[in-house]
Amino acid sequence: MFYVIGLGLGDAKDVTVKGLEIIKKCDRVYLEAYTSILTVGQESLEEFYGRPVIVADRELVESGAEEILYNTENENVAFLVVGDPFGATTHTDLVLRARERGVKVHVVHNASILNAIGCCGLQLYSYGEVVSIPYWTDSWKPDSFYEKIASNRRRGLHTLCLLDIKVKEPTLESILKKRKEYMPPRFMSVAEASEQLLQILEKMLESGAEELAFTAESLAVGLARVGSDNQRIVACSLKDMKETDLGAPLHCLIIPGESLHPLEIEYLLQYATDKEKFEEMTKRKESH
Amino acid sequence: MFYVIGLGLGDAKDVTVKGLEIIKKCDRVYLEAYTSILTVGQESLEEFYGRPVIVADRELVESGAEEILYNTENENVAFLVVGDPFGATTHTDLVLRARERGVKVHVVHNASILNAIGCCGLQLYSYGEVVSIPYWTDSWKPDSFYEKIASNRRRGLHTLCLLDIKVKEPTLESILKKRKEYMPPRFMSVAEASEQLLQILEKMLESGAEELAFTAESLAVGLARVGSDNQRIVACSLKDMKETDLGAPLHCLIIPGESLHPLEIEYLLQYATDKEKFEEMTKRKESH
Known part of the structure; x- marks a missing residue:
């Protein structure tokens, strides 16, 4: 399963309860960190989630769909996005690539600007x-x-x-x-x-x-x-x-x-x- | 303090972690239930929050600012809105009425349609x-x-x-x-x-x-x-x-x-x- 989770706009606690539950149980969690930022960084998020987070920069997201989607047929992978998941076309593209592989995609919405x-x-x-x-x-x-x-x-x-x-x-x-x-x-x-x-x-x-x-x-x-x-x-x-x-x-x-x-x-x-x-x-x- | 908290669009778990913490500690919690609806009702929310919620219909919101804002100078009152707090002008108006009374207003955003x-x-x-x-x-x-x-x-x-x-x-x-x-x-x-x-x-x-x-x-x-x-x-x-x-x-x-x-x-x-x-x-x- 591939999860795309909006983090909202402020700090770590702006994630939804549903989003947090998913983040905690995933095998890998990526944080998209180039189209927007929260007021807190990777460390605060990792501390709040109680788990490591992989920072995904532009290169990884735009050319690394293979890496991000690796084994999503069998594992749970979350892709965290500041604001709402559909703010940037590259996120839309990732969802399409996941569906092409036959992987189920679950979106958790949040506030956007x-x-x-x-x-x-x-x-x-x-x-x-x-x-x-x-x-x-x-x-x-x-x-x-x-x-x-x-x-x-x-x-x-x-x-x-x-x-x-x-x-x-x-x-x-x-x-x-x-x-x-x-x-x-x-x-x-x-x-x-x-x-x-x-x-x-x-x-x-x-x-x-x-x-x-x-x-x-x-x-x-x-x-x-x-x-x-x-x-x-x-x-x-x-x-x-x-x-x-x-x-x-x-x-x-x-x-x-x-x-x-x-x-x-x-x-x-x-x-x-x-x-x-x-x-x-x-x-x-x-x-x- | 007067809190206006967006609940997002789906079910009880679409509230943010920040929003849920506030709801749990408030003295009174109103649920605005006429400009939009979640897929779950008042009972599910009360169960999830572990506290009672007062349903606020159009009459109460549009003419009952006094009741909703009663004693917000000394108590914590939350007003829950499906989607994001600023989707309807009546919510904007409530915030203005609160500030007029000198009450601090805190908004917790969420996904909107x-x-x-x-x-x-x-x-x-x-x-x-x-x-x-x-x-x-x-x-x-x-x-x-x-x-x-x-x-x-x-x-x-x-x-x-x-x-x-x-x-x-x-x-x-x-x-x-x-x-x-x-x-x-x-x-x-x-x-x-x-x-x-x-x-x-x-x-x-x-x-x-x-x-x-x-x-x-x-x-x-x-x-x-x-x-x-x-x-x-x-x-x-x-x-x-x-x-x-x-x-x-x-x-x-x-x-x-x-x-x-x-x-x-x-x-x-x-x-x-x-x-x-x-x-x-x-x-x-x-x-x-």
Whole structure:
């Protein structure tokens, strides 16, 4: 049997009772550790589970289905995923490979950032398509996510922006040398994401765009470590978000729709860094 | 302290370890039982928790914030919600009322249908706005959800349709008599939802609509009891879905975007009732 178990978003105790029971009885347990992270690491999980855990990095998951699925016809193997199991396509692929071998697959769901962002008070049913904001490099500055945010916003929908995670990325030198060396892990902050969004807005203004779906003065909501005890939520303008430090990862950013529901405004107000500015920003939207 | 604890989607063991610890130590525990249901009832939960649970129906939650929040300044009170805590606006409102009283609120997240639908293989990042399909009556047949599905689909996005739940709805007679009598609970099936969607498509064709975003022959995905041991997923045309019985509630329906990713097609294929028709339906979409 092959189990895919969501761990939720916070610490070791965010696993479900069902998930924990399975983890304890499995022959091998893998921890997927490159598409997301908990607030605790491998050691805390091993201590809480009372058993060893094998960390599965990108290489192992994307090319090592054979190793992970080895003997799942006869043994119980668990694959642990931060959040919910179906957050990344590689997990979907693993499940398919298991079924191809005729192995039964059992999924244990858990919270994902897609629903946990409800904690900021913006209604989950008013979100449009999710976007991912990647780290720019000097020569690679993709901006297609802007159009998606704009399109959501014009339809009155909020956009959840998932921010880039770079874990165990080989250095350019090591690729050339064919000897594996890795860059230190990087997790995009709400400040970095806002900075990139502001650059896109500027570029559009320079190129003569007449009507922007949102501006540097529009409301943004920054969230850090959602679901953990030291979760933080901040509501301010995109420009101010660029100067906001929400601390340790993971972060995500929301660009709310143009017009907010009164209950959304009332709820978000508690996270406003500047209540007056917040009322101004949300009033302007309501009058549209 | 006021705790809002998500129970996930399946049975009693889908609560998180953190959630269970809190439930056991609370002075009062309410179970919200009208916006969604688990596959098990109050008795199973009480047995698993080893403590009594107070069922909170719509009346209590929407008008009884005072009762639920009573003495939360000094006592620990938990409010249990099927899925994730922020699925319904009334829960958001309860949290606000608690904070107004100066009571600390702690949220324990869990899986919600919004992320658990990843189990059918359609990528979570390719969903547009969620819609709700309400039960029609003889005189009330709203169809605004059609436009949202169509708009998502034109943008290449899938639509999750949440299906109506009627629990403890007063009968018309009892409203007139001012004596409370309730209708038996109803949970919309994928067949019923498909039937309403087909009626909308027919009406649009009759009124001369030239291009429909989807037709009776388009692919639909029906899901029942997601996250439970007897979960069912079926992929077939909307017309065939009308004749499909997926058994006990809860159901939900997905209208996929026009063009699917090869991995989505490969994954969905295992749920196709008619593989040949399925390949035809998904091929047509890819060629767009």
